[in-house]
Amino acid sequence: MTTAPHDLQGLNFNLSEEHLAVQEAARDFAQNELLPGIVERDNAQQFPAEQVKRMGELGFMGMMVSPEYGGGGMDTVSYAIAIEEISKIDASASVIMSVNNSLVCYGLEAFGSEEQKHKYLTPLASGQMIGAFCLSEPEAGSDATSQATTAEDMGDYYLVNGTKNWITNGNSSGVALVIAQTNREKGHRGINCLIVEKGTPGFVVGKKEDKLGIRASDTHSLLFTDVKVPKENRIGNDGFGFKFAMSTLNGGRIGIAAQALGIAAGAYELALKYSQERKAFGKAIFEHQAIQFKLAEMATKIEAARLLVYKAARLKDEHKDYVQAAAMAKLFASDVAMWATTEAVQIHGGYGFVKEFHVERMMRDAKITQIYEGTSEIQKLVIAREIVR
Ligand code: CAA
Numbered sequence: 001m002t003t004a005p006h007d008l009q010g011l012n013f014n015l016s017e018e019h020l021a022v023q024e025a026a027r028d029f030a031q032n033e034l035l036p037g038i039v040e041r042d043n044a045q046q047f048p049a050e051q052v053k054r055m056g057e058l059g060f061m062g063m064m065v066s067p068e069y070g071g072g073g074m075d076t077v078s079y080a081i082a083i084e085e086i087s088k089i090d091a092s093a094s095v096i097m098s099v100n101n102s103l104v105c106y107g108l109e110a111f112g113s114e115e116q117k118h119k120y121l122t123p124l125a126s127g128q129m130i131g132a133f134c135l136s137e138p139e140a141g142s143d144a145t146s147q148a149t150t151a152e153d154m155g156d157y158y159l160v161n162g163t164k165n166w167i168t169n170g171n172s173s174g175v176a177l178v179i180a181q182t183n184r185e186k187g188h189r190g191i192n193c194l195i196v197e198k199g200t201p202g203f204v205v206g207k208k209e210d211k212l213g214i215r216a217s218d219t220h221s222l223l224f225t226d227v228k229v230p231k232e233n234r235i236g237n238d239g240f241g242f243k244f245a246m247s248t249l250n251g252g253r254i255g256i257a258a259q260a261l262g263i264a265a266g267a268y269e270l271a272l273k274y275s276q277e278r279k280a281f282g283k284a285i286f287e288h289q290a291i292q293f294k295l296a297e298m299a300t301k302i303e304a305a306r307l308l309v310y311k312a313a314r315l316k317d318e319h320k321d322y323v324q325a326a327a328m329a330k331l332f333a334s335d336v337a338m339w340a341t342t343e344a345v346q347i348h349g350g351y352g353f354v355k356e357f358h359v360e361r362m363m364r365d366a367k368i369t370q371i372y373e374g375t376s377e378i379q380k381l382v383i384a385r386e387i388v389r
Pocket of ligand 1: 099141
């Protein structure tokens with residue numbers, strides 16, 4: 001048994017001037033450029049193309065990537081802060097950002113070759129192009145080792161066949177990291193991750209999902225039929241693909257935990273404001289203890305979620321083991337997001353059930369944080385494994 005990942009010693013939660021500057025920039029951007037039109041984009045499932053372009057210009061698409069490859073060279077705490085602020089307003093925009101930063105850019109920078117980094121990471125980090133991370137399949141969601149997509153070794157290239165499901169940035173991405181099985185006999189050690197460019201013959205964008213939440217992000221199935229991918233597009237050694245996916249998802253969970261935190265905090269802020277304006281029984285509803293209790297509990301749980309998110313981010317920045325901390329942050333923050341947004345709707349009463357008050361969208365958006373990048377059940381599995389490791 002180990003307790004090391006729980007050790008808070010040496011963790012400094014004070015935010016630096018840089019962190020506060022990131023927070024302010026993300027907050028301003030979210031208020032001024034994401035809030036306008038958000039209800040319409042959610043209704044129409046309209047991808048926020050202009051806003052994503054601006055996120056690239058403002059440095060939000062490759063925040064942790066080294067400046068050598070066009071990134072911001074920032075730490076994970078800065079990234080979590082930016083995701084939180086953006087998610088307070090627009091969780092569709094933040095998932096686009098999160099997948100690009102934590103899964104695609106991080107995966108390439110940590111494990112890609114120098115050539116791959118120069119060719120792909122540079123445009124991805126600057127936001128000129130966005131990326132997709134393709135692990136899930138119709139028959140392989142939580143059970144990620146059961147990859148049906150194949151990458152047959154043809155000598156100097158791989159031949160990719162199969163279907164990927166629920167792919168964030170599915171249509172809007174210029175490049176996809178595709179996890180596929182090369183040698184079934186070797187199980188998860190026979191899986192590879194290939195960088196596949198859009199436009200490669202046989203690579204087709206399939207059905208767009210009509211989703212409950214994060215409706216402005218584009219989630220598609222991707223179809224691969226005899227797609228030729230050059231060998232130099234494989235990330236790492238032969239058979240490294242599953243390890244690549246797992247290692248990348250460990251960090252991705254900090255991004256999703258920060259997203260969940262932001263959704264919860266955004267709903268809380270709206271509920272608090274509403275409770276001070278709305279009158280019932282002769283006084284602002286905030287004056288009623290029933291509402292005070294709700295807001296007090298929301299504030300407490302959100303603060304606890306924030307501590308877990310910052311802790312996981314700090315551990316990653318300090319190159320310490322953060323696997324368990326990231327899973328705990330995601331597990332807890334996503335449950336807080338679902339619960340707090342439901343409470344925010346309740347505080348708003350009938351107004352909470354209609355679109356212009358935003359909290360119903362936040363409640364719908366919160367649900368996915370308990371599902372993607374590993375369901376809550378998978379997080380518990382990861383945490384339990386780390387406890388006995
Ligand atoms: N970090 C690093 N390596 C890990 C790991 C982790 N967290 N978990 C497992 N591994 C490694 C193991 O060490 C093992 O490697 P070795 O044999 O070389 O030691 C290998 O992976 C296989 O491990 P297991 O036998 O334990 O694998 P398993 O099949 O029992 O379970 C699992 C693994 C944790 C359940 C995994 O399948 C999993 O995480 N599933 C969830 C997948 C997921 O999160 N999907 C999200 C899709 S992406 C997405 O959602 C993006 C988006 O749209 C926003």
